[in-house]
Amino acid sequence: MPLAISGLRYSVGESILIDNLELYVSSAGVTVILGPNGAGKSLLLRLILGLLEPTGGRVKWGKHSAGSLTRQHQSLVFQKPVLLRRSVEDNIKFILKLRQSAPVSTTAQKLLQSVHLSEHARQPARSLSGGEQQRLALARAMATSPSVLMLDEATANLDPGSTAIIENIIRKQKQKGVKILLVTHDLGQAKRLADDVVFLHRGRVMENTPATQFFDQPDSAPANAFLHGELI
Amino acid sequence: MRQITGGVAAENRIIENPNIDPNPLISRRYWIKMEINTQNTLICIIMQELFQAFVLATRLVSDLDPELTEIILLSLRVSLIAIGLASLIGLPIGALTAIGRFPGKRSLEVLLNAMMGLPPVVVGLVVYLFLSRSGPLGFLGLLYTPGAMIVAQTILITPIVAALSREVLSQMHSEYEETFRALNVPRVTAVKALLWDGRFYLVTVALAGFGRAIAEVGAVMIVGGNIDHVTRVMTTAITLETSRGNLALAMALGIILVFLAISINALVYLFRQRGVRLATI
Numbered sequence: 346m347p348l349a350i351s352g353l354r355y356s357v358g359e360s361i362l363i364d365n366l367e368l369y370v371s372s373a374g375v376t377v378i379l380g381p382n383g384a385g386k387s388l389l390l391r392l393i394l395g396l397l398e399p400t401g402g403r404v405k406w407g408k409h410s411a412g413s414l415t416r417q418h419q420s421l422v423f424q425k426p427v428l429l430r431r432s433v434e435d436n437i438k439f440i441l442k443l444r445q446s447a448p449v450s451t452t453a454q455k456l457l458q459s460v461h462l463s464e465h466a467r468q469p470a471r472s473l474s475g476g477e478q479q480r481l482a483l484a485r486a487m488a489t490s491p492s493v494l495m496l497d498e499a500t501a502n503l504d505p506g507s508t509a510i511i512e513n514i515i516r517k518q519k520q521k522g523v524k525i526l527l528v529t530h531d532l533g534q535a536k537r538l539a540d541d542v543v544f545l546h547r548g549r550v551m552e553n554t555p556a557t558q559f560f561d562q563p564d565s566a567p568a569n570a571f572l573h574g575e576l577i
Numbered sequence: 578m579r580q581i582t583g584g585v586a587a588e589n590r591i592i593e594n595p596n597i598d599p600n601p602l603i604s605r606r607y608w609i610k611m612e613i614n615t616q617n618t619l620i621c622i623i624m625q626e627l628f629q630a631f632v633l634a635t636r637l638v639s640d641l642d643p644e645l646t647e648i649i650l651l652s653l654r655v656s657l658i659a660i661g662l663a664s665l666i667g668l669p670i671g672a673l674t675a676i677g678r679f680p681g682k683r684s685l686e687v688l689l690n691a692m693m694g695l696p697p698v699v700v701g702l703v704v705y706l707f708l709s710r711s712g713p714l715g716f717l718g719l720l721y722t723p724g725a726m727i728v729a730q731t732i733l734i735t736p737i738v739a740a741l742s743r744e745v746l747s748q749m750h751s752e753y754e755e756t757f758r759a760l761n762v763p764r765v766t767a768v769k770a771l772l773w774d775g776r777f778y779l780v781t782v783a784l785a786g787f788g789r790a791i792a793e794v795g796a797v798m799i800v801g802g803n804i805d806h807v808t809r810v811m812t813t814a815i816t817l818e819t820s821r822g823n824l825a826l827a828m829a830l831g832i833i834l835v836f837l838a839i840s841i842n843a844l845v846y847l848f849r850q851r852g853v854r855l856a857t858i
Contacts, residue, residue, distance in 0.1 A: 396758055416761045427756040430774040439770065440760060489760060 346407035346415075346492070347372045348393065353402035355385075355392060355548075362388055364548040366402070374540035375515065375525040377556070379532075381571060384545040386528045387424070387497050393526070394421050394495065406493075420491040424498040426482030428470040433462055433481055436470045440488040452488070459517075460484040461510055476507030483514060494518055495526040500534065512538060532572065536560060544568045630828030637829055649833065652810040655723050655797070656790040659730035660738075663790075664783050666731070667738030672768055674739070675746035689743065692736035697729075701796030704729045708800065721802040726810070729796035734786040741785065745778040746771055777852035781845050788841045792834065 348370040355363035363385050370376050378386050391397045393404055395411035404411040406419075429436050437456050441449035457463045460480040465473060470481060479499055486494060496515070500508040515525055515538060529535055535542065539556035544565065551565040563569045570576075637645045673679075674686055706712050708720040708728070719725045749771050757767045772779065794812035801808035803817055811834050818827035 394759060396755060413761060416759070421759040423756070423759070427752055429753075429770065440762075443760075443762060443766065485760070 346409075346418075349403075349405045350393070351403050351405075353392065353404060354400045355388060355397065356400045362548050363392065363399070366548065366550055368543060368550050368553060370524075370526070370541070370543070370553075372524055373522065375519055375527060375538050376541045376543060377535045377539035378526065378528045378543045378545060379530075379535055379568075379571070380545035381567075381576075383547075385548040386545055389545065390421060390495050390497050390526065390528055394419060396421075418491055419493040419495065420486035420489045421495040421497065422479070422482050422486045422499045424501055426478055426485075428473075428478060428481060428485075431470060432466065433457065433468050433470050433473065434466040436481060436485055437488050440485055444489060456484040456488055459487070459514065476503045479503060480507065480510060483511060487514075487518070491523060493524045493526065495528075497528045498530065499527075500529070500531065508534070544571070546571075626824050627828065629825045630832060633825050634829035634832045638833065645830070645833075647806065648809055648811055648814050648830070651723060651808075652791055652812075655726045655810060656730060656787055658727050659734060659790045660783055660787040662727070662731045663735040663738045663786055667735045667786075668742050668772070668779065670735075670739040671742030672746050672772065674743045676750050676764075676768060676771070686740075686743065689736050689740040693740050695733055695736065697733055697793050697795035698799065700732050701729055701799030704732065704796065704800050720800060721804060721808060723801070723808060725800040726797040726808060729800045730790040730793060733793060733796060734790050737789060738782055738786045741782040742775075742779055745775050745782065749775050749778075777848050780848050784841050784845050784848075788838060791837060791841075 348368070350366055350368040353363055353366040353368075354361065366389070378389065380386050388397070392399050393411060395404070395413070395416055406415040409415050429439060431439070434453055434457065437453040438449050441452055454463065454466070457466055460483055462473075462477060462480055462484065465477065470478070473481060483496075483499065494515075496511075500511050503511070512534065515527065519525055525538075527535075527538060536556070539559075542552065542554060542556050542559040543550055544552035544559065544563070544567070546565075546567040552559055552563060552568050554564070559568070560572065563572060636642075670689070674682060674689070704725060705720065707714045708717065708725050709715055710720075717724075719728065753767070753771065753774075757770075762770070792812065794816060797808070797810060798813050798816065801810070801813065803809050803813040809817075811830050815827045815830045815834070818824070818830065
């Protein structure tokens, strides 16, 4: 299902954080949301997922408004994942049990294998390292078999090895036909993964173009400055 | 003016103090020595009592004195049932106020916090009025039975369990809420997950309630009546033995009660340690 956002506004008090945002995202490929700190990237993901109620405007997945109905087919990996106070395996099983009645152990093992955490299956989830916790959160998100997978700076502060594992999973999910929405600061990662780039600045979409075009010839001055490492 | 604080130093201070009035009949030194001797005697008596209490407590426990065992078992039975009932009532109230959104939620939270400090004697009095023959629940015939004591203790500790568990669960809920919503976890499953993941905290809460229940005296004295072999628990027995002047037995019971309190705290510590070891806290 494609994502169509029209006239989206979100404000807290007098601060307007998302300002009359218009966006259309296709239902396939990897869309990377780029932008400087405070541009509203993470907030936009929460609004897209229906976790927050917008002050104005609409977020539509196909014909449906964003909410609990559309969330059944979507998953979000947070920048700082909150894991249950259980073992690694039980974190996955908790979600699998919600979605399927079949034995969940085999599926859980496969998912852990895909994120290279099989040997930590019995370990308490919260005792894992930051990178491992992020991979577990990704496996948990995949356990919902989503058609849209959103990642909010999921590789921030991770070592290159963990980042590579997560990027490979993203590629595999894309091949399976899962729509990826990825928020990142990492220009290198955006270049490696993006099919499309949405560039946000001060709560507005400044660019929504194919990745090659964005990196070769950005239209807006803020995007140009951002690509050149300037403070905007 | 005599400024005795004990010991040779005090004696010297008084002797050297020119402002002390001379006693025409008895020398100052005599008075000072008398005071010090009295103090020392008192300390000796107390130490002796304490020692006797320890000896008696050890003997009573090692001999498995039937009367003492009966009192301890009744205390444990009443307080364990009370904490069980208080948990059954208090945990859902705690979970509801932590997670639910309903009108009057804030008022209920304030009420729960206020009720944590309920005066036991007042609770005892109210329960007495309800359970007395002329009271609305008099037909139950519970007054002066362990049942009445359980009711009183349950009323006393339910607000503690509810308020403390609300505190624990609301903190965990604020941590989990967004993740649960992002993963579309149904509300009932979310509540179950919170209770399960917070089990180490909640056991600590229950143990705190148990500690309060077993150390309670006012309410159980009023509704139980401290009847020998029927409603006599450790706290009421201590009160009785003290009033009888049987300090050694009172202290023996007190020592056992303190031992129980320390054991409860040790259990709380062990549970927390286990939680930390499992990286669940």
